[in-house]
Amino acid sequence: MKKRTGKAVLAALIISCIGMTGCGKEEQSVLPLQETAEGDQAAYRVVLTDGSDTNEIFRIGRLSCSRAQAILYLSNMQERYSSIYSDGIWQRKIDGQSIEEKLKNITLSRLTQVKSMVLMADERGITLSDEDEAKVEQATDQYCVNLTPDVSNAGITREEVKTCFEEMAIADKVYQQIIQETQPEISDDEARCVTVSRILLKTYREDAQGNRIEFSEKERADTYQKALMLLSRLNQGEDFDQLAAANNEGDRITVSFGKGETEEAVEKAAFELGNDQLSSVVESSEGYLIMKCVQAFDRQQTDLRKEEIARRKKEESFLHIYEEFTKSQIRTINEEAWDSIRLDVTKQDKTENFFELYMKVFEQDQT
Secondary structure, three states: OOOOOOOOHHHHHHHHHOOOOOOOOHHHHOHHHHHOOHHHHHHOOEEEOOOOOOOEEEEEOOEEEEHHHHHHHHHHHHHHHHHHHOHHHHHOEEOOEEHHHHHHHHHHHHHHHHHHHHHHHHHHOOOOOHHHHHHHHHHHHHHHOOOOHHHHHOOOOHHHHHHHHHHHHHHHHHHHHHHHHOOOOOOHHHHOEEEEEEEEEEOEEEOOOOOEEEOOHHHHHHHHHHHHHHHHHHHOOOOHHHHHHHHOOOOOOEEEEEOOOOOHHHHHHHHOOOOOOEOOOEEOOOEEEEEEEEEOOOHHHHHHHHHHHHHHHHHHHHHHHHHHHHHOOOEEEEHHHHHOOOHHHOOOOOOOOHHHHHHHHHHOOOO
């Protein structure tokens, strides 16, 4: 059984940003395209428009991104997206912008991140080990074995492929080093999770199209009176689970949550409860709630939340260090050369996806 340790973080990030949502609805599935850092291009300090070097797309510090490397990233991201949503997705637009342009923004952002992290590696003295180099060679050989003529004509040579694998591997090593340097202390109080059973009486209805229609003042008052009646019955000893089964209008009866994960009024009421205690009627955005505390301190959920908080703080630490580093780097972009690249420049029909292959090769030693 494979266990992920984060050695292939960047490839996984790129894949996740191009649609690994699994929701099955195209309108929702394309949303990850809106979550990329589209401001990256605006951060370039100088724009080259004379087309003096059509092979160089952008430069950051001492590193440049060639046209072939940009096509390699873009075509593989295109292939991955098409495999999930079919080629018809490229006729779609979001906020007046084509899916192609949004995917190009993601490509530019990811390439910039990788190149910047290679420069960070230089500053930190991080290099690839002999084992890493062997994996780069393995991935390169495996990717290049089925390179088609149209791909080669786009300038994607074995050397360009190898450079992309090397740089991604170095970038991942930088990420791992910074993450490991960050060891946040998370207290039980900060991560504390409570588990409650609840009865929700909604104060809205939905029409045939799924639109939310708020109750009138009278309907809300009637709902509140019903909640008070149920609370009275509970205080008189009736079984919570039975009343919840008959009256709860929420999707779940028992839920666990930590601080900051639910509405303030709900959180305050829940965290003041001891085991088996009942709350008063709590007003929420969904309706009126009655809660019974199952566990005032859920050890298992609290430990899981500690891990999640620690992961988030490590990522925030990395992002801060990354942003501070990139502020000092002069970046230029050849807009004319970049704009000339289209999604149909090359096809990857017979070639294994670059990012998936990287993840497979660099995680194959994990058990």
